[in-house]
Amino acid sequence: MKKVAQNMGFGLKDLPGASCCPAPGVFKSFDQATWLTLAARNLVIAEAVGADIVTMCNGCYSTLRETNKVLKDDSGKRSEVNEILKPFDKEFKGTINVKHLLEVLYSDIGLEKMKGMVKKPLNLKIAVHYGCHIVKPTKERENIKSAERPKFFDELVEVLGAKSIPYKDKMTCCGAGGGVRTAYLDTALDMTREKLENAREVGADCIVTPCAFCHLQLDRGQIEIRDRTGTSFNMPILHYIQLLGLAIGLKPEELGLFNNAVPVDSVLEKIGK
C-alpha cells in the first residue's frame, strides 16, 4: 500500500502499537465492551498521529468506523472507555475519521485523476467482489443507498482499463466472516466454492476484492478446497491495491503478487508483463 500511495501522491503514516481492530464478526459475538475499548485504543493512536485512518480490510473498516461513530455520539460509552484508557495516558477525543482505501480513491482523489495516473490499462475481464462490510449495513455507511447493486467499486476497477463482468450472486458473502472460517471452515469454503464457480462460469480472468480477509478466504481458500475436494479453480485473486499497483506501473514483485496462494501468471500474461 505504501508504494502505491507514494506513486499516487498521498502520504501514509504508521499507527505505532496498533492491535487487531478487533475483528468485528468474532469480537462483537463475544463481548461488545471489549470490542469497543480495543477499537478505541486504535482510534486514539490515530488521533495522536493526527491523521485519518485508511484501511484495506472491510472488517477493520466496519469495526473502526462504527466504534468511531459510537464514541463520538454516545458520551456515556465514551466516558466508560476513557476510564479504561486513562492509565495509559490515552483519551478518545473524536478528532479523526475512518476511511476505506476505496473511499480515499473514489472521493478524495477521484476517478478523473486516477485515470491520468494509469500507465498500463489492464485488459482484463474481472469478477468484482465487494465483500460485505464495505457496503453493509447501509444505514451505517455514507452515500450508499443500496447494497444490492453498488457501482463505485466497479467504476474503480474500470477506470484502470479493465472490464467488470456481471456474474451470479456477485454481492454474496465470501464465507469467512462472523467466525465461520474459524469454527466451520467447510461451510465457509462451500460459500467460497460457489463464488469461484460463478466467476469461472462467466470467464473471469480473476476476482478482485477490496478486503484483505475476503482475499485470504478466496485465495488461500482455493488451496484448502483443492486439498479437501481435489478441485483446482486456478482463479487468481487480487486485492484491489495489487490491481491498482499494476495499472500505475509498479512491478508484480513490488506488489507481493508472487506470494498469492493461487499463481497470478495468467493475469500477468494478459496484461503483458
Place this chain on the structure above:
Amino acid sequence: MSEKLKPPIQIDKMDKEFLDTIIKAGAEKINVCIQCGTCTSSCPSGRRTAFRTRQLMRKGLLGLKDEILSDKDLWLCTTCYTCLERCPRGVDPTDIILAMRRMAVQAGNMLDPHKRVAGLVIKFGHAVPIDEATRKLRTTMGLGENPPTVHAFPEALKEVQEIIKKKGFDKLVCYEWR
C-alpha cells in the same frame, strides 16, 4: 403422510424474561418480526446448512432460552448483513444474532476454535498473528520484519492485555495466562 411431526413446544421451556433480556442486549426490534422468511432466503449459510434465521427469530420471541444459548448453529452466521438490509420490518436480525451469541458466551457456550482465536488476540494482539514465512516475505520486500503494530512494540501489547484483563475478557474466553 409418514412425516414425523416435530414435538410441540413445551410452555415451561418458554422464558418470558429471556425475551426481555435479548431486547435489552441489543435486539429491540425483534417484536416486529412477521416471520415473512426474507431473512432465511437471503442467508448464504442457510442455503447450505441447517441454520434458519427466521426460526432463530421465532425462538427468540418464544423465549426458548436453553435451546438458543446452546445452539451450535447460532455460530453459522457470517454477519454478512444481507438479512438486515432486506428485512421489510427493520428487525435487524444480524444484531439479534450477535446479542444471542454474546449471551451464549456469557453462559459458557463458546466454541473451542473461537476461544483459540480470542486467545491469539490476547497473546499476540492479532487474530492473525505474523509467522516466520511472513517475516521473511516482509524483509524481501524491503520492509521491517514486524509491522509497526503490537508485534513491534511489546509495551503496546501489554496495554492491550491490561485492557483485556480489566474487561474480564480473558476469563470470559477461558484464556490461560502462562
